[in-house]
Amino acid sequence: MKKYNFNAGPSILPREVIENTAKQILDFNGSGLSLMEISHRAKDFQPVLDEAVALIKELLNVPEGYSVLFLGGGASLQFTQVPCNFLIKKAAYLNTGVWAKKALKEAKLYGEAVEVASSADANYTFIPKDYVIPTDADYFHITTNNTIYGTEIRREPDSPVPLIGDMSSDIFSRSVDVSKYDCIYAGAQKNLAMAGVTVIIVKDDKLGRAPREIPTMLDYRTHVEKGSMFNTPPVVPIYSALETLRWIKKSGGVEAMDKKAKQRAEIIYSEIDRNKLFKGTVREEDRSLMNICFVMNEEYAELEKPFMEFATERGMVGIKGHRSVGGFRASCYNAMSLEGAEALVACMKEFEAKK
Incomplete structure (x- = not known):
């Protein structure tokens, strides 16, 4: 039975990315070493x-004057690394969920x-609207x-001050005005990529302005100067990221990812x-194209567990x-096929027909 991976993260990756990374884990570039x-x-x-x-830089049209870093610690480390480097007098935050609240x-x-x-x-x-961002x-x-x-x-808000974005779950799914x-x-x-690496894009001329002593590992300048090589980087996750970036480019870039995301979402939300x-x-x-959340209508609340079991039996994983x-x-996410979205919808229709 074919399985469809709807896990929220760690999550689905393109099959060729997994296979190509696995080959390099066995023998990297013919070196005889993993x-x-x-x-x-x-x-x-x-x-x-x-x-x-x-x-x-190519896929996101990153302008000149920005550096791309590969670091460890996940987005959670960035919650503290960002203000450590960028907060001078005041920072403004939009609270849209657990991770935004933790960042604040x-x-x-x-x-x-x-x-x-x-x-x-x-x-x-x-998503809150009609708020005022302090100038x-x-x-x-x-x-x-x-x-x-x-x-x-899905679109940058109009802001009188520079933006900082946590894009952990939708980066490369749409165009971004970096x-x-x-x-x-x-x-x-x-x-x-697989878990273990964090991508950071920083504007170089905004670094070094914070009015505090920044620990070496938390200072973005440390990693810009050393090209993400100040300490041992997560080699395997970076390689899997490279394979994914190649796959995105070959598949038509972020524009193609955006188109497919809209198609998948339309299929599932319509059902x-x-x-x-x-x-x-x-x-x-405000519906997400990446994470499609739904519940049973109140009158059918008792069917939640039966539907979960029904869907799992039909190969729906992580829903x-x-x-x-x-x-x-x-x-x-980007690697989810339209077939996967259609399979979930077929499952929902079949379950409805039985009730």
């Missing part, structure tokens, strides 16, 4: 890093950090996609809206919703 055991300073690895950086908490350790708006009172079922803020931080709640910001950002960061275990058993959990205008929302979550 990718897992080579030195990060081996002559064959630097081209991997260089090509990955070049592809990120860390920023408060470095100075004034204000919440400009929040949808917490409504369990984050929408004296050093930056405005947004979490562009909220994996737990299924909301997404010039509006001082920093973009993304834990890789969604649209880019959620049609099917008498289910309903969506967030406002339609259980986060405990904060309940119900179901179909995570449709």
